[in-house]
Amino acid sequence: MKGRVTNIQRYSLHDGPGIRTTVFFAGCGLRCLWCSNPESLRNEERIMVFTSRCTGCAACLSIDTDQALTLNGKSLTFDPQKDLAKFIAVCPYKVFVEVNEEVEAEDVANTCLRDRLFYEESRGGVTFSGGEPLLQPEFLKEVVQRLKKEGIHIAIETAGNVGFESFEVIDPYVDLYLYDLKFIDPVQHLRYTGQNNEIILSNLERLIQLKKNIVLRMVLLNGINDTDQEWDKRFDWLKHHSSSFQRIELLAYHNFGEGKYVALGEEYPMKDQKKTDEIRIQEIKGKLESMGFEVHVENAF
Ligand code: SF4
DSSP states (O other), X not given: OXXXXXXXXXXXXXXXXXXXXXXXXXXXXXXXXXXXXXXXSSSSOEEEEOGGGOOOOOGGGGGOTTOOEXXXXXXXXEOTTSOOXXXXXXXXXXXXXXXXXXXXXXXXXXXXHTTHXXXXXXXXXXXXXXSOGGGSHHHHHHHHHHHHHTTOEEEEEEOXXXXXXXXXXXXXXXXXXXXXXXXXXXXXXXXXXXSOSHHHHHHHHHHHHTTOOEEEEEEEOTTTTSXXXXXXXXXXXXXXXXXXXXXXXXXXXXXXXXXXXXHTTOOOTTTTOOOOOHHHHHHHHHHHXXXXXXXXXXXXO
């Protein structure tokens, strides 16, 4: 069976225990303004244009019949609304890159299995992320079934914005959920992700009831979701779930995805966003620890 994958990243150290391969699935129902993987939002092929690789050789201009490109020396600009795929074949410097290709489940599994020795040595495994991996549940199932036969540890990073049936399809093969929680406040959730969080919270509650292994992940954005208003609600919710999580990960916001927006010809929505406040993240960490949670801060300062 085929599915759409944006990228397969080997030797990941931040997506679950040990050394891992992270498989990024294409397609997501949320539109978080701070998303660092904008190329994986749509379940369709995308062309990314890495203009800094351009040498100005002008080979591409010979087939630019609809003025998609403007070249001034080595300075290339492009119109993202035009057909850019045709330039892949003529550009010798890999300025144009296609992502989100359809791939066979078997091929994805075989790529992951290449690093099984690293997984064994480090107690690592394979993490499926995205995008939202649970939007392609049957394809995901075929990949994880194959990996499970080889005894590979499987983690699913999800924002949970899917019907619970999708969890049921893959759950027998899953060792760990990395569950991303953006907001408890429904109004803020809608405002910053484009979707309601009702199904997200209800799926999380169901996984908790089923006593699944869950790491709760929360990106902290200065002035957006690190406020007292939001955290009073989170602390209140968390105090009813004090033994539900293996640990909580607080992730500092970063703007590493900005270059990808440029390569897609899109505006970066968080241009003016400040870094996560280190004092605030430590304050939240301290409070969570006092509630009995194991807390880890990622992308620290
Ligand atoms: S073919 Fe590639 S390197 Fe040459 S001018 Fe066009 S984009 Fe730049």
